Amino acid sequence: MPDEQLEIERYELRAGPAYLFAPGRRDFFKILGGGLVVILTQAQAQDRENPELAAWLHIAESGAITVYTGKVEFGQNIRTSLAQAVGEELHTSPAAFSLVMGDTRLTPYDMGTFGSRTTPIMAPQLRKAAAVARQMLTELAAQRWQADAAALVVAEGRVNHPASGASLSFGELTKGQKLTRTIRADVAVTPAAEWKIAGHDLGKVNARAIVTGQEKYTSDLNVAGLLHGRIVRPSAFKAQLVSADLKPAQQMPGVLAVRDGEFVGVVADDPAKLAAAAAAVKTEWKVPPQTNSREIFSWLKTHPASAALPPVVAEVQVEASYMAAYIAHTPLEPRCAVAHWEGDQLTVSTGTQVPFGVQTELAEAFGLPKEKVRVIVPPTGSGYGGKHSGECAVEAARLAKAAGKPVKLQWTREEEFTWAYFRPAAVIDVRSGAQKDGVITAWQFHNYNSGRAALRSPYNIPNQVAEFHEVDSPLRQGSYRGLAATANHFARESHMDELAHALGLEPAAFRLKNATDPRLQAVINAATERFRWGRAKQRPGQGFGMMAGFDKGGYVSACVEVTVANGRVRIDRIVQSFECGAIVNPDQLKNQVVGGTIMGIGGALFESIDFAGGRILNPRLSKYRVPRFSDVPEIDVVLVNRPDLPSAGAGETPIVAVAPAVANAIFDATGKRLRSLPLKLA
Amino acid sequence: MDLVINAVRHSIRSAEERPLLYVLRDELGLTGTKYGCGEGQCGACTVLVDGAPVRSCLTPVKAVQGKQITTIEALERDGRLHPVQQAFIDKDALQCGFCTAGMIMSAAGLLKQNPDPTPAQIKSALQGNICRCGTYPRIVEAVRLAAKHA
Numbered sequence A: 001m002p003d004e005q006l007e008i009e010r011y012e013l014r015a016g017p018a019y020l021f022a023p024g025r026r027d028f029f030k031i032l033g034g035g036l037v038v039i040l041t042q043a044q045a046q047d048r049e050n051p052e053l054a055a056w057l058h059i060a061e062s063g064a065i066t067v068y069t070g071k072v073e074f075g076q077n078i079r080t081s082l083a084q085a086v087g088e089e090l091h092t093s094p095a096a097f098s099l100v101m102g103d104t105r106l107t108p109y110d111m112g113t114f115g116s117r118t119t120p121i122m123a124p125q126l127r128k129a130a131a132v133a134r135q136m137l138t139e140l141a142a143q144r145w146q147a148d149a150a151a152l153v154v155a156e157g158r159v160n161h162p163a164s165g166a167s168l169s170f171g172e173l174t175k176g177q178k179l180t181r182t183i184r185a186d187v188a189v190t191p192a193a194e195w196k197i198a199g200h201d202l203g204k205v206n207a208r209a210i211v212t213g214q215e216k217y218t219s220d221l222n223v224a225g226l227l228h229g230r231i232v233r234p235s236a237f238k239a240q241l242v243s244a245d246l247k248p249a250q251q252m253p254g255v256l257a258v259r260d261g262e263f264v265g266v267v268a269d270d271p272a273k274l275a276a277a278a279a280a281v282k283t284e285w286k287v288p289p290q291t292n293s294r295e296i297f298s299w300l301k302t303h304p305a306s307a308a309l310p311p312v313v314a315e316v317q318v319e320a321s322y323m324a325a326y327i328a329h330t331p332l333e334p335r336c337a338v339a340h341w342e343g344d345q346l347t348v349s350t351g352t353q354v355p356f357g358v359q360t361e362l363a364e365a366f367g368l369p370k371e372k373v374r375v376i377v378p379p380t381g382s383g384y385g386g387k388h389s390g391e392c393a394v395e396a397a398r399l400a401k402a403a404g405k406p407v408k409l410q411w412t413r414e415e416e417f418t419w420a421y422f423r424p425a426a427v428i429d430v431r432s433g434a435q436k437d438g439v440i441t442a443w444q445f446h447n448y449n450s451g452r453a454a455l456r457s458p459y460n461i462p463n464q465v466a467e468f469h470e471v472d473s474p475l476r477q478g479s480y481r482g483l484a485a486t487a488n489h490f491a492r493e494s495h496m497d498e499l500a501h502a503l504g505l506e507p508a509a510f511r512l513k514n515a516t517d518p519r520l521q522a523v524i525n526a527a528t529e530r531f532r533w534g535r536a537k538q539r540p541g542q543g544f545g546m547m548a549g550f551d552k553g554g555y556v557s558a559c560v561e562v563t564v565a566n567g568r569v570r571i572d573r574i575v576q577s578f579e580c581g582a583i584v585n586p587d588q589l590k591n592q593v594v595g596g597t598i599m600g601i602g603g604a605l606f607e608s609i610d611f612a613g614g615r616i617l618n619p620r621l622s623k624y625r626v627p628r629f630s631d632v633p634e635i636d637v638v639l640v641n642r643p644d645l646p647s648a649g650a651g652e653t654p655i656v657a658v659a660p661a662v663a664n665a666i667f668d669a670t671g672k673r674l675r676s677l678p679l680k681l682a
Numbered sequence B: 001m002d003l004v005i006n007a008v009r010h011s012i013r014s015a016e017e018r019p020l021l022y023v024l025r026d027e028l029g030l031t032g033t034k035y036g037c038g039e040g041q042c043g044a045c046t047v048l049v050d051g052a053p054v055r056s057c058l059t060p061v062k063a064v065q066g067k068q069i070t071t072i073e074a075l076e077r078d079g080r081l082h083p084v085q086q087a088f089i090d091k092d093a094l095q096c097g098f099c100t101a102g103m104i105m106s107a108a109g110l111l112k113q114n115p116d117p118t119p120a121q122i123k124s125a126l127q128g129n130i131c132r133c134g135t136y137p138r139i140v141e142a143v144r145l146a147a148k149h150a
């Protein structure tokens, strides 16, 4: 799967392919109804078991156009961009059709919506399906009218024959039909230069629903007879249940208490009863001793014990360790699931980036074949890599099974902070050496625990050593926007700054001296020029810092200006240059760069999970600071366009720029080298 | 107990200590107002009470008896969006949209009190609203635009 260079975490690995109906005509029409179906097959489609299936497009006998894709909308705007791609080829306004996304019963298998590769991969595929549908509709009309297909025009849901004035709607053409066509990748589509809909700015198709409060997220769903659930949580991670007394809760009217092995929860007919009902269940837990956030970095180096690094021999040598704390994704919508059993058929609505993976989790948890489990993904209050797992779905399904009624389980913010998973903490040891003229001659880079993304230096260092060491993490960890690329860039680009200072060289010139990749040089030049890098400081407390890097097909460089006053750091300005191949939609691209940069400010300056003895000590927004309006500096994005190169995603890489550039700026302002994220003076 | 919500009087079953957020969402089905933290930190639950933005997750219903409560569902008048709603669309000031209702209510409250706020005033009025998708710069632009059109 060359398209999505994502880091596979253990959660994703569990998400095996699941395909619910063979792509035979009869099954399609049984589920979708009659009409016309275009099935898109493609060699590199993400369905490994059925490598052919990528998406399908259905035009019903009513004329309704529906596109089915296993991708999900998390705020990355794919509902709109995919609709534009289809509209372009069907010559029909995107508002005229619907997209069914991330429904394991209706859509093709999909590995998951990660990063931002969806538009680059899926849009061209859907464009082809729509082009074929248009062709099929034209053929149907041509047969009806005994006309030349080339003389027909498709526009806004109709096929017209301008010569005779004849016109039929899509529905009139598909009525009574059961047509399927399977297509391969080689379908001619409208060239980008002729696009009228795709690639243009279009407001989100669901924007009106969102601004009027009508958009239904999982927690907004209601079904007849819906009950509400809450889990009685262990007192700490890895705790064992010693005893549970359900009786006091059981006696409350309208409350059911559930125990199934170590799983304890309550269900109530009114959510107002949940807190009291959960508190009424008396549980006792045995908690094994566990490490804490103060000792985490020595823990990571000793579980298992790390080997000593060989010495570096060079004219100038530098050696340092860098650290990054565990942080939480903190999606604004905490996890929620609505589960519903009909006999042994289970349906769960939940906001996940991996619907087919969650389907597998549910099937395993209940010993069901996958076709008995349907996962539906409603609009979701974002994820940033944090909603790949299905624990909330499994819990809701357990409660619903015990209650014999549909159950909604809404995690509290505290549960979201505690029982989801975290971005891995890191220790990164770096040893380097260089000639006096600034040429790097030795580079050893060892990441403990956080991952492989962007592990290798993009500078020209022929014999570099870059290794990742797996560690027994005391906290549950998983994907995060950019994942290890953030910690690895923080370590590398801080170290580049340290090495430059040890050599007495100017940091940008030092980087350029060792950057032989022209794309890396180009982003460094773009950022430093826009920033006017090299100008003198004008006031006390001011500091400038820079970085450069590469990950997931994107090159990035950033220059920042900070002010340090009274032990506090304020980021005044960030200039960030970014190059990810050909630019498809500059406005959306800038949005992604800005969004990633703002999120990166949190991990750089404030965010850190405090824990001890298997408990999270700061599981609240009042104790865990995320970026707010006042933290947002002036952000100046310089896009470097490479129309000659394929586009890569921009959802992840921009986040890596903030931490190292800010750390280097703090050094510039104060002379203090901060090597641990979040960056704290004193 | 009676509450006046979006100019309609409702009689409420919930206990008078129950925060307004849950009464809106669970009892009245007004789910446009979101739960994000339950402790007044994120602003996703913001509604207007007598025109001023209030965190409904921390507001017991008894405290808003006899007051005019406005939720996101009622900002639109006769099929016309409120200028702040329209500006959020025009400036594409939303990604996942989960913070949007709270942002719009806070901004609508601000404009009532200060029809022409500076960017700094907007930022400080919205400081209690979190957007994890990082749409802050566009939200500031949207509120400025709404101020022009209001």
Ligand code: FES
Pocket: B034, B035, B036, B037, B038, B039, B040, B041, B042, B043, B044, B045, B046, B055, B056, B057, B058
């Ligand atoms: S839910 Fe009320 S402020 Fe967060």
Ligand code: FES
Pocket: A075, A332, A381, A382, B094, B095, B096, B097, B098, B099, B100, B130, B131, B132, B133, B134, B135
């Ligand atoms: S748009 Fe997602 S939290 Fe603001």
